[in-house]
Amino acid sequence: MTDAPYTPPKVWTWNKENGGKFASINRPTAGPTHEKELPIGKHPLQLYSLATPNGQKVTIMLEELLALGHKGAEYDAWLIKIGDGEQFGSGFVDINPNSKIPALMDRSGPKPIRVFESGAILLYLAEKFGAFVPKDVAGRAECLSWLFWQMGAGPYLGGGFGHFYAYAPTKIEYAIDRFAMEVKRQLDVLDRQLANNEYIAGSDYTIADMAIWPWYGGLVRGLLYGESATFLDVASYENVQRWTKQIGQRPAVKRGRIVNRVSGDPASQLHERHDANDFDTKTQDKLATSA
Numbered sequence: 180m181t182d183a184p185y186t187p188p189k190v191w192t193w194n195k196e197n198g199g200k201f202a203s204i205n206r207p208t209a210g211p212t213h214e215k216e217l218p219i220g221k222h223p224l225q226l227y228s229l230a231t232p233n234g235q236k237v238t239i240m241l242e243e244l245l246a247l248g249h250k251g252a253e254y255d256a257w258l259i260k261i262g263d264g265e266q267f268g269s270g271f272v273d274i275n276p277n278s279k280i281p282a283l284m285d286r287s288g289p290k291p292i293r294v295f296e297s298g299a300i301l302l303y304l305a306e307k308f309g310a311f312v313p314k315d316v317a318g319r320a321e322c323l324s325w326l327f328w329q330m331g332a333g334p335y336l337g338g339g340f341g342h343f344y345a346y347a348p349t350k351i352e353y354a355i356d357r358f359a360m361e362v363k364r365q366l367d368v369l370d371r372q373l374a375n376n377e378y379i380a381g382s383d384y385t386i387a388d389m390a391i392w393p394w395y396g397g398l399v400r401g402l403l404y405g406e407s408a409t410f411l412d413v414a415s416y417e418n419v420q421r422w423t424k425q426i427g428q429r430p431a432v433k434r435g436r437i438v439n440r441v442s443g444d445p446a447s448q449l450h451e452r453h454d455a456n457d458f459d460t461k462t463q464d465k466l467a468t469s470a
Contacts (some may be wrong), residue, residue, distance in 0.1 A: 220255030
């Protein structure tokens with residue numbers, strides 16, 4: 180170990196010079212930093228998001244619901260640029276006091292309903308439309324267990340491994356080793372589950388798959404954190420690889436993962452989505468050939 184010894188102070192104070200990619204938007208306090216109302220579109224569901232893995236969960240779910248014929252799942256997806264601090268605007272904080280994307284407003288009833296946290300949004304939509312959660316008690320329990328597994332496991336992958344491997348201003352061997360070990364353990368958990376099941380929670384495609392795929396599917400496809408796929412030897416998790424490819428071939432998944440996307444191939448970016456026709460011919464052609 181080469182890290183300099185560190186003795187924590189008795190009382191921690193905020194050091195704005197901590198650095199890192201997200202230093203400009205990280206702070207130890209909640210609440211809005213500026214006044215900004217959010218736009219409202221024509222559909223009952225108003226989504227405010229960005230195509231991070233957490234954001235992709237919800238747009239994938241909405242596109243899957245529309246593919247099933249649930250017309251009430253039509254939505255407007257407004258772009259929230261978290262790098263610019265738009266999640267700290269007063270209108271966004273009114274929907275999500277935690278200032279994290281995604282956030283949803285359901286305006287289909289007499290009183291708007293706010294829903295925040297990606298897992299809560301998935302479950303809310305599943306119950307609203309009666310889809311993607313098994314009806315039987317045992318199947319529902321299995322599905323929700325894996326949904327909440329992702330809620331607990333994801334921060335170790337993103338805020339833990341991803342931060343220290345890709346974003347921290349200083350490479351800390353202990354931190355990278357600690358979180359790499361945990362992420363590989365998580366991949367092994369998934370690989371063992373998928374050895375005997377087509378989908379995460381069994382034989383049915385559910386919100387558990389929609390929650391887990393953007394994170395762990397993105398990881399094994401090499402879409403997260405630079406060279407992390409090689410570093411973690413993701414090719415060795417053959418069942419996760421099979422499942423990742425299978426989910427990625429779903430047309431609704433292909434559409435959902437590009438909504439509110441602002442990076443990568445411009446042909447695979449749809450900054451905002453207000454109608455099915457927003458997936459124009461060029462984008463549709465790109466989606467048809469993507470994995």
